[in-house]
Amino acid sequence: MSSELCVFEWRYGSDEMRKIFSRENFVSKFIQVEKSLLKGLVEAGFVERECVDEINKCLENIDLYKLSEDVYRLEREIGHEIAALTYLLGERCGRCGGYIHLGATSNDIIDTAWTIMIRDALEIIKRRFRQVFDKMIFYIERYKDLVMIGRTHGQHALPITLGFKFANYLYELSRSYERICDLEKRVLRGKIAGAVGTMAGWRGRGLVIEKVVMKDLGLEPHMISTQISPRDGFAELVSTFSILASQIDRFALEIRELSRTEINEIYESVERVGSSTMPHKRNPVTAERLSGLARFIRSLATAFYENIVLMHERDLSNSSFERISIPHIFMTIDQMFIDMIYLLDHLMINENAIRRNLEISRGAVMSENIMIRLVERGVPRHVAHKKLVELIREAEREGVDFKEILLRDDLVRKHLDSEEIDHLLKPESYLGSYRELIDRTIRYAKDILSRC
Amino acid sequence: MSSELCVFEWRYGSDEMRKIFSRENFVSKFIQVEKSLLKGLVEAGFVERECVDEINKCLENIDLYKLSEDVYRLEREIGHEIAALTYLLGERCGRCGGYIHLGATSNDIIDTAWTIMIRDALEIIKRRFRQVFDKMIFYIERYKDLVMIGRTHGQHALPITLGFKFANYLYELSRSYERICDLEKRVLRGKIAGAVGTMAGWRGRGLVIEKVVMKDLGLEPHMISTQISPRDGFAELVSTFSILASQIDRFALEIRELSRTEINEIYESVERVGSSTMPHKRNPVTAERLSGLARFIRSLATAFYENIVLMHERDLSNSSFERISIPHIFMTIDQMFIDMIYLLDHLMINENAIRRNLEISRGAVMSENIMIRLVERGVPRHVAHKKLVELIREAEREGVDFKEILLRDDLVRKHLDSEEIDHLLKPESYLGSYRELIDRTIRYAKDILSRC
Amino acid sequence: MSSELCVFEWRYGSDEMRKIFSRENFVSKFIQVEKSLLKGLVEAGFVERECVDEINKCLENIDLYKLSEDVYRLEREIGHEIAALTYLLGERCGRCGGYIHLGATSNDIIDTAWTIMIRDALEIIKRRFRQVFDKMIFYIERYKDLVMIGRTHGQHALPITLGFKFANYLYELSRSYERICDLEKRVLRGKIAGAVGTMAGWRGRGLVIEKVVMKDLGLEPHMISTQISPRDGFAELVSTFSILASQIDRFALEIRELSRTEINEIYESVERVGSSTMPHKRNPVTAERLSGLARFIRSLATAFYENIVLMHERDLSNSSFERISIPHIFMTIDQMFIDMIYLLDHLMINENAIRRNLEISRGAVMSENIMIRLVERGVPRHVAHKKLVELIREAEREGVDFKEILLRDDLVRKHLDSEEIDHLLKPESYLGSYRELIDRTIRYAKDILSRC
Amino acid sequence: MSSELCVFEWRYGSDEMRKIFSRENFVSKFIQVEKSLLKGLVEAGFVERECVDEINKCLENIDLYKLSEDVYRLEREIGHEIAALTYLLGERCGRCGGYIHLGATSNDIIDTAWTIMIRDALEIIKRRFRQVFDKMIFYIERYKDLVMIGRTHGQHALPITLGFKFANYLYELSRSYERICDLEKRVLRGKIAGAVGTMAGWRGRGLVIEKVVMKDLGLEPHMISTQISPRDGFAELVSTFSILASQIDRFALEIRELSRTEINEIYESVERVGSSTMPHKRNPVTAERLSGLARFIRSLATAFYENIVLMHERDLSNSSFERISIPHIFMTIDQMFIDMIYLLDHLMINENAIRRNLEISRGAVMSENIMIRLVERGVPRHVAHKKLVELIREAEREGVDFKEILLRDDLVRKHLDSEEIDHLLKPESYLGSYRELIDRTIRYAKDILSRC
Numbered sequence A, B, C, D: 001m002s003s004e005l006c007v008f009e010w011r012y013g014s015d016e017m018r019k020i021f022s023r024e025n026f027v028s029k030f031i032q033v034e035k036s037l038l039k040g041l042v043e044a045g046f047v048e049r050e051c052v053d054e055i056n057k058c059l060e061n062i063d064l065y066k067l068s069e070d071v072y073r074l075e076r077e078i079g080h081e082i083a084a085l086t087y088l089l090g091e092r093c094g095r096c097g098g099y100i101h102l103g104a105t106s107n108d109i110i111d112t113a114w115t116i117m118i119r120d121a122l123e124i125i126k127r128r129f130r131q132v133f134d135k136m137i138f139y140i141e142r143y144k145d146l147v148m149i150g151r152t153h154g155q156h157a158l159p160i161t162l163g164f165k166f167a168n169y170l171y172e173l174s175r176s177y178e179r180i181c182d183l184e185k186r187v188l189r190g191k192i193a194g195a196v197g198t199m200a201g202w203r204g205r206g207l208v209i210e211k212v213v214m215k216d217l218g219l220e221p222h223m224i225s226t227q228i229s230p231r232d233g234f235a236e237l238v239s240t241f242s243i244l245a246s247q248i249d250r251f252a253l254e255i256r257e258l259s260r261t262e263i264n265e266i267y268e269s270v271e272r273v274g275s276s277t278m279p280h281k282r283n284p285v286t287a288e289r290l291s292g293l294a295r296f297i298r299s300l301a302t303a304f305y306e307n308i309v310l311m312h313e314r315d316l317s318n319s320s321f322e323r324i325s326i327p328h329i330f331m332t333i334d335q336m337f338i339d340m341i342y343l344l345d346h347l348m349i350n351e352n353a354i355r356r357n358l359e360i361s362r363g364a365v366m367s368e369n370i371m372i373r374l375v376e377r378g379v380p381r382h383v384a385h386k387k388l389v390e391l392i393r394e395a396e397r398e399g400v401d402f403k404e405i406l407l408r409d410d411l412v413r414k415h416l417d418s419e420e421i422d423h424l425l426k427p428e429s430y431l432g433s434y435r436e437l438i439d440r441t442i443r444y445a446k447d448i449l450s451r452c
Helices: A015-020 A023-043 A050-060 A064-078 A081-092 A106-142 A162-187 A200-217 A232-258 A285-306 A317-345 A351-358 A364-376 A381-398 A402-408 A410-415 A418-425 A434-449 B015-020 B023-043 B050-060 B064-078 B081-092 B106-142 B162-187 B200-217 B232-258 B285-306 B317-345 B351-358 B364-376 B381-398 B402-408 B410-415 B418-425 B434-449 C015-020 C023-043 C050-060 C064-078 C081-092 C106-142 C162-187 C200-217 C232-258 C285-306 C317-345 C351-358 C364-376 C381-398 C402-408 C410-415 C418-425 C434-449 D015-020 D023-043 D050-060 D064-078 D081-092 D106-142 D162-187 D200-217 D232-258 D285-306 D317-345 D351-358 D364-376 D381-398 D402-408 D410-415 D418-425 D434-449
Strands: A147-152 A155-161 A266-268 A347-349 B147-152 B155-161 B266-268 B347-349 C147-152 C155-161 C266-268 C347-349 D147-152 D155-161 D266-268 D347-349
Touching: A015 A106, A015 A317, A023 A050, A023 A064, A023 A081, A023 A106, A023 A200, A050 A081, A064 A081, A081 A106, A081 D381, A106 A162, A106 A200, A106 A317, A106 A434, A147 A162, A147 A351, A155 A162, A155 A364, A162 A232, A162 A434, A162 D162, A162 D232, A200 D364, A232 A266, A232 A285, A232 A317, A232 D162, A232 D232, A232 D285, A266 A285, A285 A317, A285 B285, A285 B317, A285 D232, A285 D285, A317 A347, A317 B285, A317 B317, A364 A381, A364 A402, A364 A410, A364 A418, A364 D200, A381 A402, A381 A410, A381 D081, A402 A410, A402 A418, B015 B106, B015 B317, B023 B050, B023 B064, B023 B081, B023 B106, B023 B200, B050 B081, B064 B081, B081 B106, B081 C381, B106 B162, B106 B200, B106 B317, B106 B434, B147 B162, B147 B351, B155 B162, B155 B364, B162 B232, B162 B434, B162 C162, B162 C232, B200 C364, B232 B266, B232 B285, B232 B317, B232 C162, B232 C232, B232 C285, B266 B285, B285 B317, B285 C232, B285 C285, B317 B347, B364 B381, B364 B402, B364 B410, B364 B418, B364 C200, B381 B402, B381 B410, B381 C081, B402 B410, B402 B418, C015 C106, C015 C317, C023 C050, C023 C064, C023 C081, C023 C106, C023 C200, C050 C081, C064 C081, C081 C106, C106 C162, C106 C200, C106 C317, C106 C434, C147 C162, C147 C351, C155 C162, C155 C364, C162 C232, C162 C434, C232 C266, C232 C285, C232 C317, C266 C285, C285 C317, C285 D285, C285 D317, C317 C347, C317 D285, C317 D317, C364 C381, C364 C402, C364 C410, C364 C418, C381 C402, C381 C410, C402 C410, C402 C418, D015 D106, D015 D317, D023 D050, D023 D064, D023 D081, D023 D106, D023 D200, D050 D081, D064 D081, D081 D106, D106 D162, D106 D200, D106 D317, D106 D434, D147 D162, D147 D351, D155 D162, D155 D364, D162 D232, D162 D434, D232 D266, D232 D285, D232 D317, D266 D285, D285 D317, D317 D347, D364 D381, D364 D402, D364 D410, D364 D418, D381 D402, D381 D410, D402 D410, D402 D418
Parallel strands: none
Antiparallel strands: A147 A155, A266 A347, B147 B155, B266 B347, C147 C155, C266 C347, D147 D155, D266 D347
């Protein structure tokens, strides 16, 4: 009976992703690589051609889940999972079984199996990415012109639109998607090179074997290797996920902040118990979880850098850490996407609150618009800047509309009349090139998506 | 059927530790805290005294494992495990069940349950610590006088003894033990203070309730809290474990290096398959795993620091991360101790190799002893230093014993005769106060162990 | 001419702290340790007593700044700063100069000098701590009863007081102060033990020398060491600072959030340019800087854990990293305290906004108070909870005062009359034991401060 | 007078790199961007064309170093460096000076200046990369066929060649170079978009200005931005450097291990003082420093991930951290390359030791070659494997040559005669496809270098 210590066994992550990194699938992928290797051994003349069929037939009759249990039971004893597997297959698959793994080293199998699992897992991730992009673009287009206040330092700054805000997230995420496309050429490589990377066990025919295996598995090989693939690949993957997770965290923080009671512009709409003692409240629990999960991923990157620093033709210190971390990281990023999609499906946009907040400053946020116009009318920039600072402070002190203060001031009045001031104080009048920027961002994101 | 994605479910860590952080035990500890709370509510006059017995009776008839499944099934729906639990108990335990959790907030229960689980887990860790100390002291005493080369920068430096080497590890580990003793007064505190920490739900009688609960559970309370305990406690715990794991990593590295083919002074003795292709080799796999596991722990510390930075009276971003990381970290440190104990039980000390390596430099490592004696005889320190550097280079160039070169030199000969040189070149003659240092270290370690 | 690449040279940190970690002070502390060592050598009979005076006299005539320049010029050549220093002193201080460093290894000097510098730096930190505590206690007492809304998940939760809020920070910081007191016994230790820690160069008299040096410098020695002090000390120090920095970050985040335009409860009052383009805005720049600086410290902890893992009797890989990081970390924590003190001196408490925000929810935040009272009147807890959830949703939907909805409800009306509801909806009526909690926290903090 | 607290001011890093991140150069790059912006403002019709020349003339007469001092003096007062700069230029450059910065926000200038500095710094890094590649290829080709023992788990495994070993490092580094090429398209982008990224200050003409500025500076723009560029760019850069630094660390570890007294195959040859007390020893101090510097870089990555998570249209918490870390990281990576190049220039290859070590196992390392041949002759793989394990243990127990044991064994003798055994025990006979692997790696590396 499982203890269910790990929340990824039952609470977080999809079944689809969980299956990829299940114990059973490890064994399944080891076997897949061993089978490709056997084809290579045939091609290179080490093994009779009929062994391919024979092994296939033998494997058809083996229950994978039971086999994986046997492998790891034996591994407890002999301390080595690939040795356990080849021993068991050797025992069960007759004469041809004896050829399995010939000339190879464990990490030919393990590292190539990792690559296959990661390729499968990245397919899920990329599919989820596309879903997120679609939903993001939906919001961007729908709220392209919904004016809201932009905030810097937590303070009201200048107006933007909600579509513009979301377009920034789309841009950031598309940069992560592009990174994944870029890293595939380094990370999705197989390794079939024997004990210290020289292919010595296959005499001069190692490159033939490598070619067959890679073709069979649809991979490129590493140009050279030690006993194992270079570990910078995993490090790049986890770095990329750390960036991605932090971008999602930023979006989550956006929602958490905008759903504050005082702001209330966007919130998660779902009905949940919320709080065991406080029946009011609409807690942004999905967004908060996203922030928490992001921390798990980004803190692990450092250990993957350390893992690069292996001795000579390899030491084993990378192994336990990878076996723990890679599945957990993929499950975490998977859950983050699940949560992100859920969040995007349950966002409530409170247009009233958005409008109301825009007016909180009673016009003061539009001061830059006034200042720029004064400069356009010939007032030196630093004079205009100083003047506006004073007028805002004055408006604040007196608690009146900014317009009232503006109208009182000689310098302002000299250059602007009441009607023009009215116009300049309208948020809509100060949105610059937001539409063009949004459009080029969507084009850019779609282009990136089409790359890999 | 479990996917067995997480290696801590079946491969790493003890059952004892796994049980503490099992899903079932979470529910069990939640119930324990709710029961203590009920006693407090009775004491404070909110609940009739007979409810304590009634609830106990009700709980006796509930299968914990099934309950934990129900709790987390309901949690899926309502998103809240404590709400799920109180709902289920309220439903199943009659009128008194309705008082469960009265006035409390979820984290009164969760954080206090964490503290109990951590206290239990630390007991295991401290027990393992004591085992490691015993084994360490065994080696220290047994090999107190076994002279070996000390190495700095990977280079032969000066002689030490094997006992002296191990005494350094004993000292380092005892500093970690002391840290655990120190942190208990900050970390092992309960929290019973209601929704925002003011105890408002219990009118003015919160401190009475807190007192009853803490006494019942054997804990001290936090002096004040928000909705949750301050998160610096977890951060300190994981920092302390990161230091401890790195110290064990250092010991593991010692063994990994000393078992190198060329050095061969100490190695893991157990028979294992070793390598799937290379039947020679005695790989230090336990030590290598220790190095890998250490990386997992120390990289996570940063996220625990981030987790301190919660908003106002709390946000939820700490929660998912803690639920993932704390069990995994305890399981990892547990496995590290298991491996450490195994390693100490299987160390082979190769005295021949130790002796052989001591003589590699043909006397040159003893040059400091010569130099000091020359200074004692009146040669200025920098003159003596320069001279010895020259003589060593000369010995190396010619490939002869250092003694031969020393005898050739006028300055040396003026102050030292052949017999004295012989004596000075003996490693045993240059071990300083190692015995006193070892003795005070053992005393110190034993004293620390008696503190908590 | 300096490039002023590093902002700690001119922008961040106090002169006082900068002086401690200046190049010149390194040399000064090296000399201090060498002088203590000389006294030890006299006591142990290696050196004539008059050398102590002679060396003191010689050193009086040396300009430290010039010497430090010479040391590091020579270090460029020979790659070794202590060798450079002893060479220069040997050259300039006559016959007795030749005894300087006799039997010692560089890290006897360097590690003991680090300890002295860290002790000095911790004195500054502790002094600043006390200033922060005083200011915190001032706010706590002044605003002990100022009712404000408590927030969880960024949502209005239940009322607290401003004094209660600040008391939580006081508690958290006092835990950090206590950690510093605890770590001093492990970190503030000197190391005088020669090349591989055996004290071999001093024959059997090393412990005499150690005793003299430690007494002279006011330190305890490490019980045992390799060539260097164990590196867990630095790791503990930086972990403790990482926790501390994150606590300050949490306070900074509190201010950043409470100064949001929509909330506006507390803000930094100082007049600054604010923004080069937006003359309105009161940006919490000091608080934001605190958050940024915290990241620098907490991310470095991992490397200090790695630094523990040195080979055998030491390797040099810790050295460059420590020389970079320790001064920068102390300068950063110093700047954080400077900023924290500045921030506390410039906080504006906007009582109007605090009051206004408290009423935003039109009573809904007080629902727990109603619920508890209903339970006290005999309504089962889960029934009351469910009821209140409904009523709040109703109030929200209709946009009316919570009281109005409560009065409409039969169940509520059965147990509570209008007057009692009025009372229960007053925030002041639901603050629990906040005064006692505040008082015991202040007592606790003062007690901690008196410990070291 | 500078305190010289920071070792990068005087000890580590090149002057060339130091200059890029000097305070003076910050100001210089700010001015460069402001000048480009002015051209854009002219193009968009905001400013008269003659202002470009006038400002150029005005700036020619300003001493940059003095100006930078003035800027940061004023910044102390007003808390804002770009405001200080524009104020000073406005004051000193007459009427046109008033147009400087019109419509822009500080981070238009700061972020674009960062990009220029990073581009310049990357040029240095790429140049150093090419030097390292050249030296690596030199070693690879020179020692292509020098047979040495390959080591896994610190144990002798199978023969490789020194050229093959170095080719692995070449491959790993070339992957980092490729990453830099890939990231440039994301990182080397400018940002000219005004206060919240909408370009509002420039009415509808912002895209014209952006185009002029980008063309003038030779950059691509970000597709969209908030007040600042997205921070994932810095994070990617530092992640990439963390990987690179860890790869160099791995090379450094290789040298540190191979220069161990017992191994002595490769070492740093330069004459240095080595150790203040131990005149023998050839410490790998350059390699050890590389390991230390790598820790500094890789631990900082986490903070850069945190820095991505900024609020809304930005908060300021990224700023102080970046200003500290980016210059220090570039200086560190610069020093690492300097050290790496120095190390490659001072490596001594001890061919005698390499040969001697190859024979330590007296043939046992060649057991895989025997095993494979037995399998080729029809012995089942697991039978052959088991047999070889026994024979090796036997040879070890008896302390005799492996060949002797082989000749004694019936199974072996049945398939192999003495001559064939002799051949199979020759390391040269078991190097597989190392030459082809080396060749394709060099081709690959050269191809990567030509990409950017």
